Ligand SMILES: NC(=O)C1=CN([C@@H]2O[C@H](COP(=O)(O)OP(=O)(O)OC[C@H]3O[C@@H](n4cnc5c(N)ncnc54)[C@H](O)[C@@H]3O)[C@@H](O)[C@H]2O)C=CC1
């Protein structure tokens with residue numbers, strides 16, 4: 001009799017732990033975290049209080065601080081470390097992962113310097129492996145609390161995606177699939193920049209109309225860049241596009257939105273990051289997105305203002321004034 005599929009998740013932060021919890025309900029799952037105290041707490045008390053307060057984790061979920069053990073154990077590998085830390089963790093894990101193992105990314109940033117998407121970084125570390133991602137509107141705390149949500153396994157090979165879907169699905173967690181990996185990944189990356197802008201509007205005390213404007217025009221920017229880079233336009237109307245954009249721009253649980261909100265309330269970026277003690281991928285991705293916008297000759301006024309706030313010290317109030325001064329072109333022609 002064949003044994004069940006073993007899932008290894010790298011990254012013991014809020015989302016890595018939550019995805020490991022989803023998988024542990026279906027199949028044996030091992031979570032790698034670099035912090036030994038976190039590992040001991042997950043194994044002995046079944047909580048990860050640093051990232052997820054006192055939410056209970058399943059007793060069947062085992063954690064390890066031994067990266068090699070997790071790598072050797074994996075029939076399916078899930079990468080939940082933040083984008084900028086991914087390359088070094090993967091270099092250490094790769095020699096111990098079996099050749100055919102599918103690798104799924106959870107990350108929503110772009111690597112600084114190389115401008116690579118997380119799945120491109122993974123494909124470089126794991127040549128020949130099926131590589132994809134699990135993404136969607138998935139605020140970790142809500143998923144762990146069992147509030148209904150949906151995600152997408154995006155992978156060019158539909159047969160592999162079909163095999164992976166049930167590993168993460170639950171009664172209140174629906175997992176769809178999509179072969180447009182590029183579009184699905186860019187949706188998650190780019191919404192973080194727009195969420196910072198949405199947070200800024202929140203912090204400035206603007207209204208729901210403003211929020212809707214930022215979200216809708218933000219979706220136009222995301223779609224324009226994504227399509228120019230070769231993604232399918234309709235992917236951006238799906239869970240990894242509009243869906244994730246809505247959740248992140250609207251929820252007080254979003255770290256990216258919180259960054260924008262606190263910047264608008266005159267807190268420094270350094271202080272916000274220090275106090276948050278969690279990753280807000282949009283901060284380090286904004287400049288790279290603007291490099292891509294220039295390379296692909298795509299107009300991204302909201303992303304440009306966010307980049308100016310995050311990297312050049314412009315005040316959010318000024319950024320909003322800048323946006324309102326920009327010429328309003330034809331709404332739809334601009335997107336094509
Ligand atoms: N939290 C959420 O609701 C969601 C997060 N994501 C994405 O998942 C990725 C991970 O995010 P979170 O788990 O939320 O982050 P987090 O800030 O909660 O935790 C990050 C984890 O990565 C670890 N880490 C940091 N640097 C590392 C290194 N050099 N080597 C090994 N481990 C390292 C930290 O120790 C921590 O365990 C991000 O790209 C994020 O955008 C995606 C969907 C939902």
Ligand SMILES: O=C(CO)COP(=O)(O)O
Nearest residue numbers: 136137138139254255256
């Ligand atoms: O990606 C997320 C929800 O899908 C989480 O967003 P934040 O990283 O802004 O918290």
